[in-house]
Amino acid sequence: MSNHSILEILGPVMIGPSSSHTAGAVRLGQLARGINGKPFSRVLVGLHGSFAKTYRGHGTDKALIAGLMGFAPDDERIRDSLAIAKTKGLAYSFTEIELEDMHPNTARIVFYNDDHSSLEVTGSSIGGGQVLIQKIDETPLSFTGSYPTLIIDHIDRRGIISEITTLLARYAINIATMHVSRTQKNKNAILMIEADQEFPEVLKKDLNEVRDIHAVRILNLKEAPHVSQC
């Protein structure tokens, strides 16, 4: 059975020229900005594969910086985003990088935050404007941002998952998918949850009170799905 919404075929409405190299890159920047969640004034963007080879021709650099400033994929300011970044005091630099076993349209974005912390987000543009976040710092993850997403840095401790899901149940949030990954037993772990409805901001406060939770990120970026590619 064919199951594509008409908006997947007639869309996305986007800034050209390429859904994977332009629209997907904006979306990647937007998502990375949401994951970082803090004010920043400098980014270092590493481009891998086809992104590295063709970014100027497709405006991938303008698209990523636009997304990092929070612009949407159909925002006409994208073509002027590098100049806008300068006026906003956002410093950026692009380098070509080689990553092992990564999709050809992959970017690694390093945020230098105003509170002197830094964060690295690696993600790929997988076609039709759709993206996949692959890594936050060194932790492998996999999510698209098409669903409201909750990301929790915590210590791998017995019972902590149940404390988190109990809180979600209290806010009547239905979990669509859930993934836990850890670097080592009893050490740092990341929990990623995708839900059908948006996560309320007040949830963040409650989660921050749970013992052994270090950071809570809520991403409520929603967008119509699409399958077209170019």
Add this chain to the structure above:
Amino acid sequence: MYRSAEELVAMARSKHCLISDIVLTKELELYEKDARQTYEELGKIYEVMKHSAYGAIEDPKRYRGKIIGDEARLMEDYSRKEGTYLGPVASHAMAMAFSTSLVNAAMGRICAAPTAGASGILPAALITAEEMFHHEEKEILDALLTASAVGELIASSATLSGAQGGCQAETGTAAAMAAAALVQLRGGSPEACFNAAGIAIKNILGLVCDPIAGLVESPCAKRNASGVMNALASAEMALAGVMSLIPFDEMVLTMKQVGSQLPASLRETSLGGIAITPTAKALEKKIL
């Protein structure tokens, strides 16, 4: 619901309705939307299409690519001359297709239909119909629904990606979508809509994807202009009663098979075809 054009046509025939009526019902059931919301979304899409189809005709300085730039304006000027082969309608339709391709190349706003690289064809076809026959907006939006059904069937059974299926998957799909829409707008039957779509695919079967310097500019823009001609010609054939001897569903599977038989060098890698001609290589050196 339906899995093929054959089933979709059978449903439309038994309910004595248009393809677009079936598509709308499915959209509302699957995505829990209401009709008003869906027509609003389609209306916004058509607005974006109109802007892109006129952008480079009205403001040719703003919308230029790195290797293309004057095509929309040249075609529009030519469409006002006497003694042209196809008359003003065809040249104007090509001007509009060029315009969207130029807006896309210049980082303007377009609607990927079904892709950014092939985004010029469907707008040019629909606006041609609206300008000639003064359709109500609802009729145009219904034609968009029918076009989306054609695109959806191709997405489900084959591919819309130039990297996977070559240019036939992008501009071929767009021309097939536009052809079906044009037939519905002139009162053609659901069968005739898919005859037009099948003929449009047949006309460009095997078309390779070989962009100069990897940019979505050349030969893409010209294939958008000729793509709207393909859509108009296929619609005229179907409206005249010409059948697609090979049914649409079989054409889609054929397109998929031909796409997978294309070597990687002819699937959006710029390692073959036009992209490696001496002139293309010289252009590439100049702009990059």
